[in-house]
Each structure stands twice: as structure tokens, then as C-alpha cells.
Amino acid sequence: MxxxxxLFFFVKGLEISSPIAFAALGAVFSERSGVVNxxxxxxxxxxTFTIVWAAIALHSIWLGVLFAIVAGxxxxxxxxxxxxxxxxxxxxxxxxxxxxxxGLSRFxxxxxxxxxxxxxxxAYLFPQFLGINSMAFLLxxxxxxxxxxxxxxxxxxxxxxxxxxPEAADTLGLNVYGLxxxxxxISGALCGLSAATLFPSQWISGMTAGRGYIALAxxxxxxxxxxxxxxxxxxxxxxxxxxxxxxxxxxxxxxxVQMFPYVLAVVVLAGMVGKARAPAADGKPYxxxxx
Amino acid sequence: MPGIKLRFDRYKLLEIFAPVAGFLASIxxxxxxxxxxxxxxxxxxxxIYKFSLSSSAKVATILSVSIPLFFAGIAVAFxxxxxxxxxxxxxxxxxxxxxxxxAGIYLHLPAFIHIPVVILFSMAGGALWALIPAILKxxxxxxxxxxxxxxxxxxxxxxxxxxxxxxxxxxxxKSLEPQTAKIQSTALFGKLNGFFRMLxxxxxxxxxxxxxxxVAVITGFxxxxxxxxxxxxxxxxxxxxxxxxxxYSGMKVKQLQLSxxxxxxxxxxxxxxxxxxxxxxxxxxxxxxxxxxxGIAIALIGKNSPLGVVFASLLFAFLKQAGYxxxxxxxxxxxxxxxxxxxxxxxxVVINEIVAAYIRTLRKKEAV
Numbered sequence: 001m002x003x004x005x006x007l008f009f010f011v012k013g014l015e016i017s018s019p020i021a022f023a024a025l026g027a028v029f030s031e032r033s034g035v036v037n038x039x040x041x042x043x044x045x046x047x048t049f050t051i052v053w054a055a056i057a058l059h060s061i062w063l064g065v066l067f068a069i070v071a072g073x074x075x076x077x078x079x080x081x082x083x084x085x086x087x088x089x090x091x092x093x094x095x096x097x098x099x100x101x102x103g104l105s106r107f108x109x110x111x112x113x114x115x116x117x118x119x120x121x122x123a124y125l126f127p128q129f130l131g132i133n134s135m136a137f138l139l140x141x142x143x144x145x146x147x148x149x150x151x152x153x154x155x156x157x158x159x160x161x162x163x164x165x166p167e168a169a170d171t172l173g174l175n176v177y178g179l180x181x182x183x184x185x186i187s188g189a190l191c192g193l194s195a196a197t198l199f200p201s202q203w204i205s206g207m208t209a210g211r212g213y214i215a216l217a218x219x220x221x222x223x224x225x226x227x228x229x230x231x232x233x234x235x236x237x238x239x240x241x242x243x244x245x246x247x248x249x250x251x252x253x254x255x256x257v258q259m260f261p262y263v264l265a266v267v268v269l270a271g272m273v274g275k276a277r278a279p280a281a282d283g284k285p286y287x288x289x290x291x
Numbered sequence: 292m293p294g295i296k297l298r299f300d301r302y303k304l305l306e307i308f309a310p311v312a313g314f315l316a317s318i319x320x321x322x323x324x325x326x327x328x329x330x331x332x333x334x335x336x337x338x339i340y341k342f343s344l345s346s347s348a349k350v351a352t353i354l355s356v357s358i359p360l361f362f363a364g365i366a367v368a369f370x371x372x373x374x375x376x377x378x379x380x381x382x383x384x385x386x387x388x389x390x391x392x393x394a395g396i397y398l399h400l401p402a403f404i405h406i407p408v409v410i411l412f413s414m415a416g417g418a419l420w421a422l423i424p425a426i427l428k429x430x431x432x433x434x435x436x437x438x439x440x441x442x443x444x445x446x447x448x449x450x451x452x453x454x455x456x457x458x459x460x461x462x463x464x465k466s467l468e469p470q471t472a473k474i475q476s477t478a479l480f481g482k483l484n485g486f487f488r489m490l491x492x493x494x495x496x497x498x499x500x501x502x503x504x505x506v507a508v509i510t511g512f513x514x515x516x517x518x519x520x521x522x523x524x525x526x527x528x529x530x531x532x533x534x535x536x537x538x539y540s541g542m543k544v545k546q547l548q549l550s551x552x553x554x555x556x557x558x559x560x561x562x563x564x565x566x567x568x569x570x571x572x573x574x575x576x577x578x579x580x581x582x583x584x585x586g587i588a589i590a591l592i593g594k595n596s597p598l599g600v601v602f603a604s605l606l607f608a609f610l611k612q613a614g615y616x617x618x619x620x621x622x623x624x625x626x627x628x629x630x631x632x633x634x635x636x637x638x639x640v641v642i643n644e645i646v647a648a649y650i651r652t653l654r655k656k657e658a659v
Contacts, residue, residue, distance in 0.1 A: 038436060078637070088640040091376055091436060095587050096640070100633025106626035111328065116624060213440045220437070255452035262441040262448075266423075269433045 015132040017237020018197035023215035024229040026187030033183025034163040038094030041212025042101030047195035052203040069192030076188025087285030117205040146226035163279035166286040217265040313639030342616025357608035363586025364600040366558035373551035374531040379439025380559040381583025382446030383417040387560025390416025392574035395478035405477040414557035421556025470575040480569040501569035515597040
């Protein structure tokens with residue numbers, strides 16, 4: 001095993017981790033504001049379709065990612081309207097959006113490309129850097145910016161306050177609903193970057209393969225912290241990279257190797273007894289006091 | 292207590308309002324999509340009618356399609372009643388169905404015992420697959436939504452391995468689809484079509500109204516009885532309404548959650564009965580997927596009550612047939628039904644909240 005191979009493994013792992021990591025980072029913003037976002041999976045389904053569609057239609061992957069970010073934000077907006085404004089159970093809303101997203105992407109694929117389960121290949125790709133999709137390197141600055149915004153800006157402080165104690169935040173004059181909308185929409189926008197790093201060369205139905213849910217597991221393992229969530233995503237991503245690169249060399253059936261990331265997620269969550277604490281108002285709809 | 296019940300009854304009408312209004316709103320969206328795609332809404336409605344209600348055979352098909360959907364709905368609803376979100380019905384019926392099929396292939400029993408045995412094995416398999424997420428929830432507080440989703444993926448991979456490997460029965464058949472050996476005839480579900488024809492309902496032979504329909508009716512009744520006529524069911528519903536109040540009143544909250552979760556898994560095990568024991572006669576990785584997720588929608592639309600789930604699963608079966616009708620007669624793809632389903636859930640829960648707020652203000656006025 002030579003040095004270039006090790007370097008490639010290191011870089012490839014970053015690429016494979018990125019879709020999960022961007023979504024996990026988004027999940028941090030949503031949940032720190034008090035909204036559980038299980039719709040991440042559905043949002044990723046929509047953004048992965050949108051980026052390919054827009055790139056093919058507009059002959060530019062940069063416009064593709066822009067549209068993916070907008071599409072992700074719009075789907076997230078539905079989640080915010082339903083679960084923040086109408087105070088519907090956040091998991092119910094997320095599940096409904098995931099069902100909706102599967103139908104929408106297949107419907108559009110059929111109507112636009114004449115094939116329900118996959119699009120044609122998209123030739124407009126991001127430049128490569130060190131042999132991988134260069135967008136993956138964006139993860140590092142975005143994670144640091146995420147950390148900075150959450151812990152070093154007024155907006156971040158307010159967002160966290162709303163997730164911990166919305167009553168107090170409301171009393172202080174903070175716009176609880178507005179901040180929660182912001183948290184949820186940021187998570188949708190970041191799923192646009194997930195799409196940019198998850199094989200933007202073609203959309204195939206089912207290609208997200210539960211990465212939205214794994215991202216939630218990574219966020220919990222990362223203790224609702226931007227850097228923690230990204231590091232946890234790297235754990236999943238590198239485990240998956242190891243699987244992909246060594247699958248043929250491991251003497252166990254392929255199906256067991258495929259299970260590995262999911263088993264890892266369960267084991268990791270099970271091993272976290274008492275070590276993590278969700279934001280106090282996470283998952284709880286807030287009703288503005290009547291005056 | 293009786294006084295409270297009377298007060299609730301006054302608002303019953305408003306409570307039914309949300310599902311009905313949500314359904315109608317989503318049909319409106321469907322028609323808008325039809326227009327956007329460039330088809331005529333009238334033709335779309337005719338297409339839906341032709342494929343769903345135009346003959347007794349079509350109606351029988353809806354009933355047939357609704358059977359696995361009913362099991363999926365009642366399984367998810369049972370867990371919901373206790374506040375547990377079982378998104379794992381998918382993995383539970385894949386695994387439960389395999390265990391049931393094993394009992395059908397490898398046990399040698401007379402039919403009147405073999406059929407109940409495969410049903411119980413299917414339930415046991417489903418329960419087993421729910422057990423680890425259930426234990427993790429009650430002992431380590433790991434959220435069931437994530438673990439059950441992970442267990443869905445694990446079940447699919449495991450079943451794929453078993454059917455392709457140790458349990459493969461491809462030597463017997465000619466099909467290339469990986470599958471188990473044939474289930475013995477003593478464990479196969481017969482059809483009730485003849486019985487229905489005797490009653491004057493002309494159900495053609497190609498429609499599967501089989502023993503799983505009887506299982507569904509019995510299951511529905513038992514679940515209703517357990518939830519609404521037994522102490523255990525009362526406690527399960529109580530923890531679903533308020534964990535804290537239940538705990539303070541001395542209920543064993545964790546045991547109740549565990550049992551509701553595992554029973555939900557057992558009910559999920561029944562989802563595959565019709566396809567495995569009536570239609571195919573063997574188990575395969577290719578059994579219909581996605582029913583566990585349909586179950587979530589059905590439970591939500593049926594408001595987690597057994598009767599509500601009956602209506603919701605019939606509605607869902609109707610929608611599925613409607614989707615095929617649209618695809619067959621118009622250029623609207625079948626997948627539009629999932630768009631509509633997702634929206635219908637959102638409409639229903641949002642209208643629910645609005646109605647609930649309206650009822651609260653009504654009550655306040657009454658109190659004054």
C-alpha cells in the first residue's frame with residue numbers, strides 16, 4: 001500500500017462523507033432552533049434531482065447547485081410552515097414530506113426525461129481536485145462558518161435560545177417563529193450542497209439511500225454541534241469508503257458489508273447513554289402566548 | 292366520566308371534518324396537476340373511475356389491495372397510540388414474512404394447524420425485528436425513528452443475503468428471481484371468492500380475497516378490544532397522551548412502551564401474509580416494498596383507531612388503483628399518487644390543528 005493510495009483513501013473519504021456532513025450540519029441548525037427535521041431525506045431526494053435537472057437544462061452545474069439550494073430551501077419551508085406555524089408534530093410532517101418527495105422526483109423525472117426512476121447522465125460537472133469532486137472541500141470552510149455563526153454571532157445565540165427556551169426568548173422579544181423558520185430553511189439549503197457532492201452526474205431514484213437519516217444519527221452523535229456533527233459524518237463516510245474500496249477483498253457476503261453503515265449508526269447511538277442532551281425545546285411546537 | 296364523554300361527542304363531527312377536507316383538498320391538487328400536465332380533469336376522473344369502481348371485480352380488487360395496507364396501518368397505529376413512532380414496519384414485515392415462510396416450508400403439519408402456525412411465526416418474526424429498537428428506546432432512550440429506519444435497511448440486506456444464499460430454493464423453480472423453496476400446500480391460504488359468489492358478489496378468480504381477509508377482520512377486532520376494552524390497552528393509550536401523568540399515576544411506562552412497540556412489530560409481520568401465502572407461495576426479496584411507509588400514512592389518516600384504519604386502508608387501496616388508472620389512460624404517471632398522499636397527510640394534520648384550535652375557542656366561550 002503506497003502513499004498515493006493512502007492519500008486517495010483520505011480524499012475519497014472526504015467526498016463520500018460530504019453529502020451526509022452537509023445534511024448533518026443542516027440538521028444542527030434546524031434542531032438547535034427546536035425543530036426536528038426528519039424531512040432531510042426527502043429534501044435530499046428533491047435536491048439531488050434538481051441539481052441534475054437544472055444542470056442538464058441550463059448547461060451549468062453552478063446554476064444546478066443554485067437551483068438545488070433553492071429547491072431544498074422551498075421543501076424545508078413546507079416543513080417550517082406545517083410544523084412551526086401550524087404546530088403539527090414535526091416527525092409526522094417530516095414523514096409526509098419524505099413520501100411527497102419520492103413521488104415528486106419520480107413524477108418530474110417521468111415528465112421531464114420520460115423515465116421514472118432515473119435521469120440521463122449529466123455532463124456538466126464540478127471541476128475535480130485531487131481526483132475528487134472539488135465541492136467536497138467546501139465542507140471544511142462551511143463547517144467552520146457554521147460553528148462561527150452558531151456560537152459567535154447574535155443570530156446564533158438567538159437561534160440557540162429559541163431551541164432551549166422559547167418562552168424566555170419570546171418574553172425577550174425574539175421572533176421565535178422567524179428564527180425557527182431560519183433554522184429549518186438553512187437545513188434545506190445545506191441539503192443543496194449535499195446534492196452537489198452526491199454523484200451529481202445522474203439522478204437515480206433511491207440514490208440517497210437513507211443518507212438523510214444517517215445525517216440525523218451523525219448530528220446526535222456529534223451532540224448537536226456543527227463540528228461534532230461533521231466529525232461524526234466523517235466516521236460514517238470513512239466507514240463507507242472503506243467498504244467501497246475493500247468490498248471485493250473482504251471474505252464476507254456483500255449484503256453484510258452493505259449493512260455496515262446502518263449497524264454502525266445503531267451501535268453508535270446505543271453507546272451514547274446519557275452523554276448527549278438534545279436542545280430542551282427540540283421537537284416541541286411553540287405556541288405564542290395570547291395577549 | 293360520562294359527562295366528559297358527552298362533551299366530546301358534540302365535537303365528533305368536527306373531528307371527521309379534517310380527514311374529509313384533507314382528502315378533498317388533495318383531490319383538487321391532483322386535478323390541478325392533471326391540468327398542468329395538459330390532460331383533461333374530466334378524462335382523469337373517468338380514468339380513475341374505470342380502474343377503481345366501475346365493476347364488482349374492480350371493487351373486489353380494492354378490497355384485496357387494502358388487506359396488506361390494513362395490517363400496515365393497524366401496526367403503525369398501535370404503536371402511535373402509545374406515542375411510539377414505528378417507522379420500522381417495513382423491515383418488520385420483510386423479516387416477519389421470511390420467518391413465517393420458513394415455518395410454511397420446513398414444518399410438516401396438517402393445514403388446520405399449519406396456517407395458524409405460519410401466521411404466528413410471521414408475527415413472531417415481526418416482533419423480533421422490533422425488539423432491539425424497542426429495547427434501545429426504553430433502556431437507553433435512543434430515538435426509535437432513527438433505529439427503526441436503520442433496521443429497515445439492515446432487514447433488506449439480511450433478507451437479500453438469506454434468499455440468495457442459505458435459504459435459496461432456486462433449484463426447484465425455473466424463475467430467475469432469487470426466492471426460497473416452495474411453501475407446502477398445507478400452509479397456503481385458500482380463496483374466499485367462492486364464498487362471496489354464493490353471497491351474490493361476483494368476484495372473479497384473478498382477485499385475491501383469501502384467508503388473510505379473515506385474519507385482518509379478526510386482528511382488527513382484537514386490536515380494538517385490547518385498546519378500548521382492556522386495562523393494558525387503556526394504559527397504552529394513556530402513555531400516548533401523557534407519559535408524565537401516566538408515570539405519576541403508577542403505570543409501568545417503560546414496560547408499556549416496550550409491549551406496544553413489540554406488538555406493533557408483530558402486527559407488521561402480518562403485512563406480507565397475502566402476498567407470500569396466497570399469491571406467490573414462496574418468499575422472495577422482491578415482495579412488494581414500501582407498505583410500511585404506506586402504513587404510516589394510513590394510521591395518520593385513520594387517526595390511529597381500528598375503524599379509522601379500515602376506512603383509510605380502503606381509501607389508500609382506491610388511490611393506488613386510481614394511480615394505475617391515470618397511468619393507463621392518461622399521461623399522468625402513477626407516482627403522482629405519492630405526491631398526493633404526502634400532501635393529503637399534511638393537509639389533514641394542518642386542518643386538524645386548525646379545528647383543534649377552533650374547538651378550544653368554542654370551549655372557552657362555553658366556559659364563560
